Amino acid sequence: MQKSQLKYAKTPQYLRRSSLNSQNSSSPKKIANKTQDQMTGSQMQLEMSKSQQSFRSSNSPVGHCQSVSSKTFPYPPSPTRTLQKRPSQIISKQQLQSMHERSIIKMLGLKMEAICTKTSHEKNKMVFICQYPNCEADNRLGCSYCQIEQHGNHASQNMEIQTFCKIFDDRRQQFDNLCNQIMRVPDKITQVKTFFGKLRITVQERLQQIEDNVIKSIDEELSWQPLERDLQNRVNYLSSKNIFDMTQEELTESLSFIQGKHLSEVEYIINETEKYLTSKVDQVQQSWNDFREQLEFELKTALGDNNKIQIIDQKQRKEYAQQKLQVLAQKQEKYLEQFRPFQIIMNEIQEEERKIEIQKQEEVKKQTEIQKQQFIQMKKEQKQKELEQIKQKEEQKKKQKEQEREKQLRTFPHILYTQDCPHRLPCNTIPIFSCCNKAYPCSQCHGYQFHPPRISIPSYRYCMNCLEIYLVVFPTNQSVNCLKCQIQQS
Secondary structure, three states: OHHHHHHHHHHHHHHHHHHHHHHHHHOHHHHHHHHHHHHHHHHOHHHHHHHHHHHHOOOOHHHHOOOHHHHHOOOOOOHHHHHHHOOEEEOOHHHHHHOOHHHEEEEOOEEEEEEOOOHHHOOOEOOEEEOOOOOOOOOOEEOHHHHHHOOHHHHHHEEEHHHHHHHHHHHHHHHHHHHHOOOOOOOHHHHHHHHHHHHHHHHHHHHHHHHHHHHHHHHHHHOOOOOHHHHHHHHHHHHHOOHHHOOHHHHHHHHHHHOOHHHHHHHHHHHHHHHHHHHHHHHHHHHHHHHHHHHHHHHHHHHHOOOOOOOOOHHHHHHHHHHHHHHHHHHHHHHHHHHHHHHHHHHHHHHHHHHHHHHHHHHHHHHHHHHHHHHHHHHHHHHHHHHHHHHHHHHHHHHHHHHHHHHHHHHOOOOOOOOOOOOOOOOOEEEEEOOOOEEOOOHHHHOOOOOOOOOOOOEEEEEOOOOOEEEEOOOOOOOOOOHHHHHHHO
């Protein structure tokens, strides 16, 4: 069956070959074209070898698959042999549009298609690739003659090269998509570098700010307005003025100048300035030393141990926590050592202040006791005098009250009550009802026999002791005491 197919395939080609030769012999133009094709083929041998190499180095499984011939000859083929296996011909623009990029051979700026190298196949185009796993042909790529001769028993496993390239591209896209879904290691190095870059800028800005503040504080602390400036201006003014143009005050001051008054003032300013500035400079120097030591200590303590990162997992949490606690305890001990001198100074100052406070309190106590004794003695004397005076006044008041009471009793317009009413709260006054202008202890004592009691605000009262009638800002039925009598009783 295979031989009959081969005979059937070759017979028309033989006839076509004979007819083609007859046409070429009869047509000089076609002979010239054939000669030109042969010359072009001879000139492009080196480029064909490059195209063979580029085709074999492609990502296609066809380029990487080994044929029977490659297994027989392990060494790389020679350029002549490659040219024989990979001849090509120029493609038209219409064919180029329907072809895949990887099935096109590029040479000398031209785009060509591969043709079969077998002499009996008449440079037919390479159109298929064999998918049969147990194919024994020397090349999986072939033309239509190769399909019949070497792949006829599994022709259904052949695929067009253009279809193969398109399917390969689809699989490549799926492959790339799946590869992109693989989790990658995050770029933590860039993140760390960015963090330290920002931290470095922040630290530099902070140090610059600290430097500016320290310089400003020192300048403000050491700023000094020279005391001799006004004196110098005054002496310069006197020196520049004509003696006959001076006033009497300026002449008097000039006489004082030649007598040495201004010199003594300058000497005094020199001594005071030296004392002040020496003290100030010492204070600033001491403060600067303390500040510098503290800043260096804090920077060393903060950055000394943080020179590496420790990656831990769940199993190492305990060891990591113990290590961190130990480091923090060491830092705390360093801080305590740094604070001890200042704590000693504070304790000494507080002890001195406490002693001064105790002395002040003792002096205050002594003065208070002295004043207290003096006050007690004075009070005793005053009390004796007051008691004597009070006794005399009380006797006089009693007499006057008795006389006044007798007069009031004779002319008092209301009933006199000597006992309090059980219907109300205890008090020493009796309300006077405005409805009848009569005095009753309460509204129940007033009764409803003649008329109902009228409650008014304000209301009048009279005191059962002093019989004084006065107006209060309370209702008639509210108990009110006479403050005057209460004060006297107390």
